[in-house]
Amino acid sequence: MPRANEGKHKSKGAPLPIVLILQKFLKTYEKHCAQSQTSVCPAIKSDLKSSIDSDQVLRKFMLVRSDDSPPRILPVSLEPLLMTIQDECYTLAKEICIWGLPLSNPEIARLALLLESKGHTTCPFTTLEIIDCKMDLWSLERLGKALRFSSLRSLVLDYCKFGKEELESIFSGLENNQRLQGLSLRYCGLGPQSGLRLGSVISQSAICELYLEGNYLECSGALAFLRPIADFAETQGKDQLTPGSPDAGHPPQRLQGIKKKMEGLMEAGPWLVKLHLADNGIDGKGKEGENGLLEFLQTLTCLIKYSAHLREIDLGNNVLGEMAAAEILEALRARKTGKLPVLKITVTPQISSDTFRSIWKNSKKSNTIRKKKKKTKN
Numbered sequence: 001m002p003r004a005n006e007g008k009h010k011s012k013g014a015p016l017p018i019v020l021i022l023q024k025f026l027k028t029y030e031k032h033c034a035q036s037q038t039s040v041c042p043a044i045k046s047d048l049k050s051s052i053d054s055d056q057v058l059r060k061f062m063l064v065r066s067d068d069s070p071p072r073i074l075p076v077s078l079e080p081l082l083m084t085i086q087d088e089c090y091t092l093a094k095e096i097c098i099w100g101l102p103l104s105n106p107e108i109a110r111l112a113l114l115l116e117s118k119g120h121t122t123c124p125f126t127t128l129e130i131i132d133c134k135m136d137l138w139s140l141e142r143l144g145k146a147l148r149f150s151s152l153r154s155l156v157l158d159y160c161k162f163g164k165e166e167l168e169s170i171f172s173g174l175e176n177n178q179r180l181q182g183l184s185l186r187y188c189g190l191g192p193q194s195g196l197r198l199g200s201v202i203s204q205s206a207i208c209e210l211y212l213e214g215n216y217l218e219c220s221g222a223l224a225f226l227r228p229i230a231d232f233a234e235t236q237g238k239d240q241l242t243p244g245s246p247d248a249g250h251p252p253q254r255l256q257g258i259k260k261k262m263e264g265l266m267e268a269g270p271w272l273v274k275l276h277l278a279d280n281g282i283d284g285k286g287k288e289g290e291n292g293l294l295e296f297l298q299t300l301t302c303l304i305k306y307s308a309h310l311r312e313i314d315l316g317n318n319v320l321g322e323m324a325a326a327e328i329l330e331a332l333r334a335r336k337t338g339k340l341p342v343l344k345i346t347v348t349p350q351i352s353s354d355t356f357r358s359i360w361k362n363s364k365k366s367n368t369i370r371k372k373k374k375k376t377k378n
Helices: 002-012 018-035 042-054 079-087 105-115 137-147 164-172 192-203 218-241 251-261 289-306 322-337 353-361
Strands: 060-064 095-099 127-131 154-156 182-184 209-211 274-276 312-314 344-346
Touching: 018 042, 018 079, 042 060, 079 105, 105 137, 137 164, 164 192, 192 218, 218 289, 289 322, 322 353
Parallel strands: 060 095, 095 127, 127 154, 154 182, 182 209, 209 274, 274 312, 312 344
Antiparallel strands: none
8 A cells, every 4th residue: 555655745746748838828828818808829829729739839929810700700919828838838849830920019028028027937938939020119129138138149129120129129228148059030021221240249249140131231331231241251360371370271171060059059259151032132133332342352261261150141033143143153162262161142033144043153052032121011
């Protein structure tokens, strides 16, 4: 008998099966939706049931507006989901994606508290995606403050329309951020004036993957944020080539050190691994004309020649022209001569076939899927 009692005592402390955890989560989520007079998100319910049926942990929450819902149906809200995560102490999810919803101040406030881990539940999320959502200035300021203390590794704000003040609210939370590694601001309406501030943020954070497709940076905006990154790469590259320097002839060792830092806090500084600038009006047709394109090109080729960190550049859907393509090709060859890692680069096919093929041969194949520029809604 004592052995039987001992077995029962041990079973009480055993973790619940994932099926029971998810079933309880769904029940609590439905309760919070009913209490707040909002609709259960069909995507959340479907994913929970699928995970229950397959006995798998649910790692990503997709909160999506249902476009075909009649006007009389109650709206989907973020708050019941966040309340459920806290009530159930669910720490198994790593990603939360919010798509096409108008987000209220109370919803953002609760999300911010969760990101800051000030509640009784430690925030499990390392990826936050807020895509095509409406947020006012107060919400963006509150979110920006939370970013300073969050454990996020990736932040996606695609298709969210940002003015100067709204953008500054986000950028203020990214400066000196040594955790966030990926930032996506696709189709956000960023203009040339955003470039300088963006460069300042990149220089003072650990962001190493930057996705800016579908904006309006043009040559001046792209140049403004690229200049400190290129200057840093050139300085580091020349130091490695200087006889007697600690890193001379050993770029791979330096990269191994970077990879170790990526496991935890990373060193802030102006360096990038991935840079996507497709469809940004980078050509000779802006206010600066051909001179602006030449200046941008000089900075870009410097980055290509010297950056040991860089692995991927996407310049598609920018009409760079034949001369620019030839300069990029020469920079790729110089990179190869310097024995730097192979760079995957995408350029517009609106250049001569010989130059296009040569660039393709000197870089990794790119499987980038193009998106048409979407007009963001206010």
